[in-house]
Amino acid sequence: MAFKIQNFYGGSPLKSSSPDRELSSGDMKRKQDKLDKTNKRLENNDFSLKKSNRLERKRIKTEDQLDRGMSGISDAADKKSAPFYMKDEKLDAMMKKKATLEKRIADIKAKAAKENKIGNWDDASDELSRLNERIAEYKSKNPK
Secondary structure (H helix, E strand, O other), X not given: OOOOOOOOXXXXXXXXXXXXXXXXXXHHHHHHHHHHHHHHHHHHOXXXXXXXXXXXXXXXXXXXXXXXXXXXXXXXXXXXXXXXXOOOHHHHHHHHHHHHHHHHHHHHHHHHHHHOOXXXXXXXXXXXXXXXXXXXXXXXXXXX
């Protein structure tokens, strides 16, 4: 019988590898006990700053799970709230430009359809294609 060894040190402990699932009544009781224990430990607060911060994050996560009745983390605790998340300014600028171009093309098409004329969005469409290629190339060179 082969056993699969799990890597407990890979990835963030806040990220659940399994999808959210509904908590049973036993799970809810276990989570409530965990929350009570964490709150009691935080009241004593004779730890280092690092450990007290970790306990505070644990308390927030457990409260959220109890409120939602689901395991895992909510959308509010996505990667942008992770402590080491760094905003990618260049990619954000390209994505904003892409959205602007898509809106411009949609406006031209809507105006052409409304006036029953032929619209010319070829330049914007070509620029959007080049931008999509740059975004794909940038993402392949800078994976997150």
